[in-house]
Amino acid sequence: MADIKTSANPLFLREDELRRGIELLFYAYRDFTAEPDAMLANHGFGRAHHRAIYFVGRNPGMTVSALLGILRITKQSLNRVLGQLVREGFVERHAGVDDRRQRLLRLTATGVDLERRLSENQRARLARAYREAGADAVAGYQRVLLGIINEGDREKLANG
Template sequence: MTDVKSGTNPLFLRTEEIMQAIELLFFAYRDFTGEPDELLAEYSFGRAHHRVIHFVGRHPGITVSELLSILQITKQSLSRVLGQLVREGFIKQTPGAVDRRQRLLELTDKGLDLDEKLFNVQRQRIVRAYKESGAEAVAGFRSVLMNMMEEEDRPRFVKNQKKPFRKR
């Protein structure tokens, strides 16, 4: 039932519905990250390592400052995680062509292998959920996620935009 004046559906604005949505997000996130956490533990890595590997893998040549902007973590936190990934041979850094102070980040073959393993674990969960939910639900899910994120990040996901992600 839609409220004609506001155009909103009061069913989804009830406190109970909001609480349930928050709880669903907690459980979904727990399960979405659980299997990758087990894989990461084999390398003594955590979720911060996963995020760095993910975004460096999707944006080869990303600068440290761009990565900081996406992850919204402190330089100190990124430095610790990135330093370990570089020392252990998962990420390589090269100086920028124009500004030699820039550090451009890219996954090594070892990093690409781990990225692929992590992606495949999460892909299986997403594919299953999408298949079970149907196209309309997937579109609704995407819309909800888009509207939950900050507005300045939304252009990354505009349809028909050239994808900055590497092919798998």
């Protein structure tokens, strides 16, 4: 009886393979966010704060709309966490230069520091996983995740 589980087999998309892919994503995301969540709790912050800090740190000078587009939440939800971050000195808002209605976002020095501490855990975790899996596996990981993402962002992220 032929081995129907070899990687070259076109039937690799059967139910079990998909179920496994779904579960691995659940477990990985669960463990990936657990430690930063615990650190954030000490500041009275939550995961939403981490996301805002992360993307502002990644895109200094980004507009509020751009951040909303990434997070896919309402501006009311965003402003709750963004307001806290501004009031507590982690994020700065400055009027845009060509469009003065815009509020350009950037991390303060304190914000940069918090972002680094928060993501350190995730970077270390991912670095270990990458190292143990090897470069080819990393390419596959990226290719599949890219395929999961909706078309619009997939194109934007494709050559990242």
